[in-house]
Amino acid sequence: MNALIAAELERRKALWEEMKRISGGNVPADKVPVSFVRQNDIYHPQAGTYVDQARTLPLTEDGIGATISIRLRGNRYTNYINEDGAKFAYPDTSNRGADRNRVQASKNAQRLNLPIFIIIGDTARKNGRSVYERIELAKVVKYDDSDKSFVVEFINETPIPPSTEETDDFELEESGKVKSARERIGLRQSEFRSSLIEKYGLKCAVCNVRHPDLLDAAHIVAKAERGTDDLRNGIVLCKNHHAAFDNNLFGINPESKKLVFLSKEIKQELNFPQRKLKTATGVLPNIKALRWKWKRFQKVLKEANQ
Numbered sequence: 001m002n003a004l005i006a007a008e009l010e011r012r013k014a015l016w017e018e019m020k021r022i023s024g025g026n027v028p029a030d031k032v033p034v035s036f037v038r039q040n041d042i043y044h045p046q047a048g049t050y051v052d053q054a055r056t057l058p059l060t061e062d063g064i065g066a067t068i069s070i071r072l073r074g075n076r077y078t079n080y081i082n083e084d085g086a087k088f089a090y091p092d093t094s095n096r097g098a099d100r101n102r103v104q105a106s107k108n109a110q111r112l113n114l115p116i117f118i119i120i121g122d123t124a125r126k127n128g129r130s131v132y133e134r135i136e137l138a139k140v141v142k143y144d145d146s147d148k149s150f151v152v153e154f155i156n157e158t159p160i161p162p163s164t165e166e167t168d169d170f171e172l173e174e175s176g177k178v179k180s181a182r183e184r185i186g187l188r189q190s191e192f193r194s195s196l197i198e199k200y201g202l203k204c205a206v207c208n209v210r211h212p213d214l215l216d217a218a219h220i221v222a223k224a225e226r227g228t229d230d231l232r233n234g235i236v237l238c239k240n241h242h243a244a245f246d247n248n249l250f251g252i253n254p255e256s257k258k259l260v261f262l263s264k265e266i267k268q269e270l271n272f273p274q275r276k277l278k279t280a281t282g283v284l285p286n287i288k289a290l291r292w293k294w295k296r297f298q299k300v301l302k303e304a305n306q
């Protein structure tokens, strides 16, 4: 990757982290002052698509630059916005040439793998300041010239490189001696754990715990239920949330990935800072495993409410 593009990628990631911090760790970032957004050249009101030619022109050879942000407001251009992403129409103003360039700039962002900011909704007043309701970091996943639309996916977490620390331990166990059944099981578990952490990253999938000593490699369909060791049946959870998940104190909606709680008390007591399943690498477990577990949770939830 060219150094200018790499620097712009880092700048955007750092700005996103800062916006999350300003919002108290929230995703999407909210209550971010308009002044912060302007000062950092994240968005300036400009027909919905902000390119910042001075900054991004050198990144592309077509002399058009790469979109930094898109404002979605009202539904004139917007097809849908949900928790995972949005679909919206190409800009359509009286200035056809400028519209074409804005579309190309968003295609360029996709080609260069640069995330863009999606600024959603109106501004509000908060503590005497003008703030944005909702800001998401997104990647352009699709564009359709015949339909004249973009699809973006919201990226909630900046992926962190998977840790390799856990695998060292496993290497040491690779001796030729015959192992007892118990040792073999231990070996399988440590392999499962290190592979799982490599796949999903070092973070509880439902909270911010990242300390390796506090993280478990959990099965979605439990071993006791003859759940497979296939990594897609796995999930990294902190010890509290692992026990809570196994005991159906909370569930994960397999379709929306939203967290649902057995009771209000559990929600408060167990500290769930995020609304949805979210891994450090962005990779999610298999939907069939989640559906199986969700059925169990639904049953427990129903019994609890009877």
Ligand SMILES: [Zn+2]
Pocket: 204, 205, 206, 207, 208, 209, 237, 238, 239, 240, 241
């Ligand atoms: Zn947790």
